[in-house]
Amino acid sequence: MAYRETATVISKDKIAGDVYDIWFETEKIAQEAVPGQFVLVYSKDKARLLPRPISVCLTEGNKLRLVFRAVGEGTKEFSEFETGDKVEIQGPVGHGYDLSNKKKALIFGGGIGIPPMLNLAKELDCEKQIVLGYRDELFLNEEFEKYGQVYIATEDGSCGTKGNVLNAVDELGLDADVLYACGPMPMLRAIKNYAIAHDKEAYISLEEKMACGMGACLSCVCKSKEVDGHSKVKNKRVCTEGPVFDAREVEI
Numbered sequence: 001m002a003y004r005e006t007a008t009v010i011s012k013d014k015i016a017g018d019v020y021d022i023w024f025e026t027e028k029i030a031q032e033a034v035p036g037q038f039v040l041v042y043s044k045d046k047a048r049l050l051p052r053p054i055s056v057c058l059t060e061g062n063k064l065r066l067v068f069r070a071v072g073e074g075t076k077e078f079s080e081f082e083t084g085d086k087v088e089i090q091g092p093v094g095h096g097y098d099l100s101n102k103k104k105a106l107i108f109g110g111g112i113g114i115p116p117m118l119n120l121a122k123e124l125d126c127e128k129q130i131v132l133g134y135r136d137e138l139f140l141n142e143e144f145e146k147y148g149q150v151y152i153a154t155e156d157g158s159c160g161t162k163g164n165v166l167n168a169v170d171e172l173g174l175d176a177d178v179l180y181a182c183g184p185m186p187m188l189r190a191i192k193n194y195a196i197a198h199d200k201e202a203y204i205s206l207e208e209k210m211a212c213g214m215g216a217c218l219s220c221v222c223k224s225k226e227v228d229g230h231s232k233v234k235n236k237r238v239c240t241e242g243p244v245f246d247a248r249e250v251e252i
């Protein structure tokens, strides 16, 4: 169930180039959220009616942590929040990760897809290896070390494997039974193909552009293998049926 609340900003830090880390105090959202879910953050500027979807990075009691990159007007406004500010937030939204897996896991995060994987790494109770892919500047990597062995890939080769997360898997000979991933589409596509080629289970989190965020407008659909019960075509709404999908369920 999603709640609309007025949350209070507890702290804000800039943790890399244009990447911001904000903790909010919420009434119910933080306590209800599970890894892989997201929230809808509303702008104070009424010219921007549509809320912006941001993944839950971490929760602690009634505290909610969001880590995001300032890319446009909405996220730029969020990056200017100050301690004590009141912010309208709706959530938790979407279908998160299944935490019942006890098999050996490989968790992949790429770029601004890294934050939601921190919550998954924390809550997933199994042997975990974590592979984080960055363009250059690192963030959150030290926090992941609390939850598993961490491997880094950077596009410029400034840290860890030079290349992407699957280059790190090859170079280091990493292996697992189940793969989890959030990141840019080319990375998710490569992980889906890798999972099929190596006969692994894989769960991926998609970040399609959204409008209502509540399943009504169909602006966030992705192509699916099976016919959807709601739209009667081979579509899935990322905001409600996702953002986490079995990689084999979706055409990406």
Ligand SMILES: Cc1cc2nc3c(=O)[nH]c(=O)nc-3n(C[C@H](O)[C@H](O)[C@H](O)COP(=O)(O)OP(=O)(O)OC[C@H]3O[C@@H](n4cnc5c(N)ncnc54)[C@H](O)[C@@H]3O)c2cc1C
Pocket: 038, 052, 053, 054, 055, 056, 067, 068, 069, 070, 071, 072, 073, 074, 075, 076, 112, 115, 116, 206, 207, 208, 209, 210, 243
């Ligand atoms: C389920 C979900 C979870 C997300 N979680 C996070 C997160 O944890 N951290 C984070 O930094 N971002 C996350 N995003 C992306 C975030 O929602 C967008 O960056 C944000 O909506 C952009 O709003 P804006 O007003 O700043 O930019 P706009 O002015 O709306 O757009 C600026 C640029 O961002 C691009 N953009 C807009 N929406 C998206 C989107 N949904 N995905 C990718 N690019 C987009 C636009 O094409 C444009 O180039 C998530 C998106 C979804 C759908």
Ligand code: FES
Pocket: 209, 210, 211, 212, 213, 214, 215, 216, 217, 218, 219, 220, 221, 237, 238, 239, 240
């Ligand atoms: S954003 Fe409206 S249905 Fe998903």
